[in-house]
Amino acid sequence: MVNVTSTKRIFLSSPHMSGNEQKYINEAFETNWIAPLGPNVDAFEEEIANYVGAKGAVAVSSGTAAIHLALSLLNIKKGDKVFCSSLTFIASANPIVYQGAEPVFIDSEPETWNMSPSALKDAMEEASKIGKLPKAVIVVNLYGQSAKIDEILSVCNEYDVPMIEDAAESLGANYKGQASGTFGKYGIYSFNGNKIITTSAGGMLVSDDVESLKKARFLATQAKDPALHYQHSKLGFNYRMSNILARIGRAQLEILEERVLARRQIFKNYLNELRHYPGFSFMPELKNTYSNRWLTALTIDEKESGISINSMITSLAEQNIEARPVWKPLHMQPLFKDTKYYTNNEFENVSEAIFNSGICLPSGSNLTEDEQHKVIDCIKKEIKYNS
Numbered sequence: 001m002v003n004v005t006s007t008k009r010i011f012l013s014s015p016h017m018s019g020n021e022q023k024y025i026n027e028a029f030e031t032n033w034i035a036p037l038g039p040n041v042d043a044f045e046e047e048i049a050n051y052v053g054a055k056g057a058v059a060v061s062s063g064t065a066a067i068h069l070a071l072s073l074l075n076i077k078k079g080d081k082v083f084c085s086s087l088t089f090i091a092s093a094n095p096i097v098y099q100g101a102e103p104v105f106i107d108s109e110p111e112t113w114n115m116s117p118s119a120l121k122d123a124m125e126e127a128s129k130i131g132k133l134p135k136a137v138i139v140v141n142l143y144g145q146s147a148k149i150d151e152i153l154s155v156c157n158e159y160d161v162p163m164i165e166d167a168a169e170s171l172g173a174n175y176k177g178q179a180s181g182t183f184g185k186y187g188i189y190s191f192n193g194n195k196i197i198t199t200s201a202g203g204m205l206v207s208d209d210v211e212s213l214k215k216a217r218f219l220a221t222q223a224k225d226p227a228l229h230y231q232h233s234k235l236g237f238n239y240r241m242s243n244i245l246a247r248i249g250r251a252q253l254e255i256l257e258e259r260v261l262a263r264r265q266i267f268k269n270y271l272n273e274l275r276h277y278p279g280f281s282f283m284p285e286l287k288n289t290y291s292n293r294w295l296t297a298l299t300i301d302e303k304e305s306g307i308s309i310n311s312m313i314t315s316l317a318e319q320n321i322e323a324r325p326v327w328k329p330l331h332m333q334p335l336f337k338d339t340k341y342y343t344n345n346e347f348e349n350v351s352e353a354i355f356n357s358g359i360c361l362p363s364g365s366n367l368t369e370d371e372q373h374k375v376i377d378c379i380k381k382e383i384k385y386n387s
Contacts, residue, residue, distance in 0.1 A: 010375060012322045013194040013295060016366040018255045024247040037221075038243030044250050045204070051253065052171075052179035054187065054206040056213040059241035059249070060220055063168040063190030063203035067138070068095035069216045069239065070164045070186035070205060076101045076135050083123055085115045085140040085147075085166070086329040086341060087351035092140050092166050093330050104134065105331040105341045108350040112286050113297075114147030115139050116344040117155060123342040124159050137163045141170035141180050142327075143283060143360070144196070144263075144294035149175050149183045164188070168203070171196055172260040172292040180292075181206060191245075196259050196294050196365070197252035199245040260292045262365035266372060267293040270361060273376045277383055279304030297326055299357040306386040309359050315382045321375055326358030 028040060041059050049057040060066050076082060078100030084093045086105035096103045106123060109116035120137065127133045137156050139147050149165075156163045167173075167181030168190035174180055181187030186209075191202040207213055218224075223236025241249075267282075274280050279301035285291050302308050309325060316323045329351040331341035344350045362375055 008320065010321045010362050010367070010371050011364060012324055012360060012362050013364045014366065015193045015198050015200070016259065016364060018251055020251040020254070021248045024251050025244055028244045028247050033243040036240040036242045038246070040243045040246035040250060041241055044241070044246040044253070047250060047253055048189070048204050049206060051256070052182050052187075052206060054179075054182050055208040056206065056210045058205045058213050058216045058220065059246055060203045060205060060239045061241060062091075062201060062239075063166075063188050063192065064091040064095060065220070065237065065239040066186075066188035066190075066203040066205040067092065067164065067166065068098055068237070069219060070188065071095050071099050071101070071136065072219055073186070073212050073216060074136050074162060074164075080135040081127070081132060082136045082138060083120065083134045083161075084138040084330070085142075086331045087113060087142060087327055087354060088140040088166070088330065089168075089327050090330060090333065090335070091168070092138055093336070096138075101135070103330070103336065103339055105329070105336070105339055107342060107344045108142075108354065109148070109344050110350055111284055112145055112147055112289075113142050113283055113350075113354055114145065115152055116342075116350065117148055117151035119342040119344050120152060120155050123340075124155055124161070128159060133159055134161055136185075137161055138166055139163055139184070140166040140168075141173065143297050144170045144173050144292035145283060145285060146170060146173055146175035146180050146289045146291070148286065153183060162186075168192075169195065169294045170292055172256050174290045176288045182208075185209065191249055191252075196263065196292055197249070197256050199241070199249040199252070202241050202245050202249060259365040263293040263296075263363055264291070266363055266365075266367055267296045269372055270296050270298075270376065274298070274379065277305065279307070294363065295360045296363045297358060297360045299354060300359060301357060305383070307382060309357060311386075312359060312379070312382055316375070316378055319374075319378050321378060322362060324360045326354055326360060329355055 045057040080101040163184035165184040165187040170180040191199040220239035225231040283297040
């Protein structure tokens with residue numbers, strides 16, 4: 001293990017401001033629009049909807065809140081089942097439990113690392129036989145790469161099950177020329193601090209069903225009935241985005257394309273420098289798709305390379321470089337230890353294989369060339385040390 005000391009931390013994916021955010025925040029203060037409503041919220045919703053080509057959008061407090069609202073709009077309740085990608089962050093599945101429903105996890109396939117259409121088909125067939133089809137399917141576009149949407153939608157449509165597209169990590173990506181997040185009944189985006197653009201905390205629900213989005217706004221503002229006094233006939237949530245955060249989001253959206261190009265270049269640099277080493281295999285980009293490369297992710301085969309993921313992450317950490325394993329599959333999480341899980345096929349458990357060998361490297365759009373060269377040099381030294 002190579003041990004090099006460095007003082008400046010190189011982060012995995014830190015916020016990257018454009019420079020206009022402070023001006024826009026001051027504007028919100030000057031007009032006294034501070035509350036979780038206001039002209040910037042309305043404008044941010046319209047701008048996101050226009051950018052992705054959806055008919056409407058609702059700005060909320062997080063991507064998780066957007067998923068929760070989507071499940072609420074689909075009337076998911078106790079006793080229902082929802083199929084969900086397994087190789088993802090836990091926020092994709094937690095809202096299923098919020099609704100009292102039961103998640104069923106679906107394996108990945110190797111060409112996108114996303115939901116396996118064949119595993120989904122197996123799960124649907126089995127559910128159909130026992131008369132217990134899921135009420136929704138949550139498909140995640142991992143690390144900015146779209147899943148095999150056509151194949152997955154084909155299965156969902158065959159069984160008349162709505163799809164929710166978790167595009168938290170894939171704003172700015174597309175599938176066959178159409179924006180990621182716009183293929184399902186609902187799509188969601190995240191503006192968390194580590195995402196490709198950020199509002200510090202926030203999310204967006206998009207859909208072509210404009211009437212249901214009106215209901216989403218109602219539910220997201222504590223479901224206040226139209227009465228002079230405070231009256232509530234339904235259970236609601238405190239999920240609306242503030243006017244200040246929406247103004248930050250509008251400034252960030254202005255430079256989204258630049259951020260995507262920057263992250264794609266960072267991925268390309270890693271690929272060019274490291275792909276020739278034995279056992280190194282980078283996350284693919286499916287034909288006719290365009291990934292935003294939110295995070296550069298790759299697998300390292302320990303037998304071929306002589307390097308374990310844990311030793312690589314530890315070695316980078318000692319050099320003040322943040323790297324992480326890929327998401328731990330949800331079916332492996334203690335919270336979901338008894339949950340049903342369908343593998344890609346009877347011989348292949350793709351999500352577990354990716355987890356056991358996968359690593360994410362520093363990928364922020366504010367990563368300098370010198371910083372990236374340092375990361376690459378440290379990896380090469382680790383390779384040489386173990387060769």
